[in-house]
Amino acid sequence: MLELKNVSKTFNPGTINAKTALCGLDLTLNDGDFVTVIGGNGAGKSTMLNAIAGAFDIDGGSISIDGVDITRQSEHKRAAMIGRVFQDPMMGTAPTMTIEENLALAARRGRRRTLAWGIRKSERELYRARLAELGLGLEERMTSRAGLLSGGQRQALTLLMASLVKPKLLLLDEHTAALDPATAARVLELSDEIVSENHLTTLMVTHNMRDAIEHGNRLIMMNEGRIVLDISGEEKRRLTVDTLLAKFSRAAGEDLLTDRVLIGA
């Protein structure tokens, strides 16, 4: 369903700050795959997700979703197919707009925005129900501004916004990293629910080895702009943190101890 072929990206090419973030990356996702992505800082995980979302032009290679080449498509066009939650809780919502307005914006993802009223009465009922499912009491605060929410509440809202119009692909980039452990666990649980309810094809970046192992049906590990490990099926189910670390250091040829530190296992 998602296919990356030989994708490469160098930031600031031709300068002393040149940085090759993606280097001949190949990846194919099947329908309904829930893939967790791990790798040290600067491995290129975010860059890969941003390349898929269209935040910048890639230097080489191609990206397609369901057989449609989207390599040259603008970010807002692709958004029709892609739902995203970012690491920074500030990034996913419009702080000066109300919760229901944010949801109404998300409900129109991929549609032409007309001069019709921005939010209809019937929608409010739907939003109230969906917010109630989050279990955070947000359904009682639909007309408060999103900027007043805590980080965890915002991530939950962003998650709901990303899935309100069912995306073909869901991109989660360390979306629990800025949250306290309890909130992070709750948001992760919500992510699982939303993904399985809607059978979403998902890429989830995480620095937490255990989360990467416990969630999804497939795990990939990145290093220096490439995928160095790709584990799925029975092997993924049997995976433990220790075997994963051993595999990683073999694949990356790096020191186990620094990997442990980097990945926070």
Added chain:
Amino acid sequence: MEFLQSMINSLPGVLGQGLIWGLMAMGVYITFRILDVADLTVDGTLGFGGAVCVLLTLNGVNVWLATLIAMLAGMLAGLVTGLFHTKCGIPAILAGILTQLALYSINLRVMGWGTTAGTQATLAISVDKYDLILSSRFVRDLGGNIWQNPIIVMLPITAVVVAILWWYFKTEHGSALRATGANLQMARAQGINTASATVVGLMISNGMVGLAGALLAQYQGSSSVDMGRGAIVIGLAAVIIGEVLLRGRGKVLTGLIGCTIGSIIYYFVIQIVLRLGLGTNDLKLFTALIVALFLAIPYWKGKAAAARKRSAVSKEEKNNARA
């Protein structure tokens, strides 16, 4: 007592001028607050609207139609700035300055249309000869010319404009524009074409300024190439005064009404300082300082809050060390 009397005498003028500049301030509000772009086109657009309106009216076009066309002319100026910014990658502030500069020449040409020189710095229009929408001459007139009294005319115009803008920003289209200003990243992720939203925002904003320019030229009885100099700062002053008074950041309706109220108060304050002996030539200095002060206050407040927090923490640490 005499001072008070002269202040009261100046009130109608303050109201008339304030209401017209309120429309201009709404334009500034749309870019500066809603779209989060500093657009300097408006200094040129105000004169452009005035020049277009006066030229057309002098040439026999119905004054309402001429005013409408002046608004469209303003939108065209906004379009140019928007395209400079989104299609040519020029930073918004510079794109605005470029259009503003270009408009200076264009305004001279517009006002000099049909003259032998081809350019002209002012263009007068007399309310005696032309059936203008309003004129400063009738600002106290509640008799025969009441329907050209700026206050009487501007109140419904302002109400209609506020209603239309408020409606627009509540539509799907307008919401997308607000989202673009609130969080560019999020807007794109929600499938909003942020480039076109930015262009549309600049067009609406400059359309408002063009409209204000047309009305201002009629009010004064002339348009001039300098009439928009520093307009952005006056607009900002009105926006900020409105916000401080109504404590309304974020709510579009409050923001728009605040523009008009802020603008009236701005002109009221200007009258006071003029009467206290400040020269007209020093007005721009005064306005610039006031705006700088009001823009600085939230920043200082933030710094002070941070410093308080720091000192509270260090006090606690000291106490802990002692314990």
